[in-house]
Amino acid sequence: MSKRIGIEVSVAVAEAVKLCNVDVIAAYPITPQTHIVEAIADLIANGELDAEYTCVESEHSAMSACLGSAACGARTYTATAGQGLELMHEVVYVASSMRLPIVMSVANRALSAPLSVWGDHSDVMAVRDTGWIQVFCESGQDAVDMTIWAFKLAEDKRVLFPVMINLDGFHLTHVVEPIVMPSKEEVDKYLPKNSYPKPLDPRTPRTFGSFAPPAIYTEIKKSQEVAFEGTRPIIEESFKDFEKHFGRKYQAVEEYKTEGAETILLMMGSYAQTASLAVDELRAKGEKVGLVKLRLWRPFPFDELRKSFAHAKRVIILDRSISVGGPGGPVASEVRAALYDAAKRPAIVGFIGGLGGRDILPENFVELIKKGQSIAAQGQEKFEMYGVRE
């Protein structure tokens, strides 16, 4: 039976990794991911989890070790954050291109300089185009559920892509909150044994990660893109399958009080919970405001978003990272692209906020929505930094 307990989210993620009976963990500790990998190390040391924990000298090596492990058909997990993800960068691409079903938690953290260990989404934006399936979590419950879900999806023979679970550094990782932990039996029933179709095996030698001259590289990239696009319906199916087993519903795009909403606030991650309080407040005053939470970041849910915004007059987007010298925030620019072809398009206003762990309170969200509405009323579609001292 599943059990509701008060637990730190990082420790709960480690418990979820244990429940999934992971074979290999290769990770390097970095704030704010540290508690996850420390807790996993404890579980192994205590004999609660029978797995290989590879202590590596860097995140680059961590992901490299994961490649080998996953290629052998072992269930493989790692976690990182911020600078660690950037150091891992080149190998992150390889995991997807080689179709290795690795699961990685990213405890989202701002990037240097200046050095910041606090949360925002800058780290994951730099690996946006690496070909990983990427989801964001709103709560500790999400973080646990997404971990279990990720292994099943990644290892699905129709998928075979790595999955990245983003959870906000500190705002999620270090919070103690109530989480329903599924039981071992439930997870065992849900998650089949990993059987990677063509593993690295000296008895049947094959060539992995070979070299591609110009005559074939394009074909290989096309096959990767087609396969990745092909995961869309499987992701949808996998959310339904998870709901069937555990009773909790997840979707690529999740809506909150969007019925009849003329103004929609959109974001990814844990700040959406705080934002929902602002929506409640404005709804209580009779304002037609709703909230859309983007769970699935890659593959980007174009169709679902178009549907969510079909009746909105304006969309206000909060990005927790900035594309310096670019169009503002990466989420806003993606949403713009999604709506470019729409027959009827809402006004789109982007804000950059919550950088480097800066909090946004419910009253700030009310202010942000008002600001967005007035920018849209002026017919402008520019982006602004929110909460910056002028």
Added chain:
Amino acid sequence: MQEIRFHGRGGQGAVTSAEVIAEAAIELGLWAQSMPSFGPERRGAPVLAYLRVSKEPIRIRAEVAKPDIVVVLDDSLIFTIDVASGLKADGLLVINSTQSEDIIRKETGFGGKIARIEALKIAMECLGVPITNTTMIGALIKASGIIPLEAAQKQLSHRFNPKLAEKNATALKKAFESTTIYAPKKISAAGKKAAAKKATWRDILPGALVENPGGSKANLTGDWRSQMPVYDKEKCSKCGLCYVFCPDAAITIRDDKYVDFNYDYCKGCGICAMECPADAIAMEAGKKKK
């Protein structure tokens, strides 16, 4: 614009040939472009180089797919590669070969003008090494007049030290004088190599997996050879250095510590001869032992 494609083997100097002519043409006030086709850089492996020479600025920045001229620095290539691919019917094939015109035409499927030169012989005579690039430039100039001979000679003096430049200039001139030209001839299309079917994206396995293990067993690099190591057992001190240095593992050590050469894989790079401290290995021109 004249478009030229060079076919050679790593180490023969195909890229240098293209560069020398391009630089000479530019010095003459023409427009020119030389471009290597980068692949796995490996001594002996088939390589390509591209050259364009024009009276107008050149804006194309791509391979030469429909050459006016093809230059083949090593005739062993015609048996495995479609060197005449895209070559215009009224174009020119310049080839370093000891083969007859008929065999060249049969293997390349090319009926146009052919210039044949025994470049290896000239290179060995004039330079003492089997590097045929300058020699081939001489043949190319003779058959095409793409630049004056003097312009190429001048470039050699920019590139090499005076002694080497002179040797190369001699090779160039000798090649210019001893090139044989064969007029176009009607041939049957039978010799034309069928283009291999190219894989589409649908043929790619997940993760670009290759079902076979990697290995060099099937790759008989002995075919690449244009010179071969000749072993003098009497001189050998059984040090094993040649075994260590051979890049293609073509040398094995016998039980009695003397060495064996595997000519299926020896590509004739000459590294063993260079490294042997006892001068027990000599490089001899040609594919096979005479």
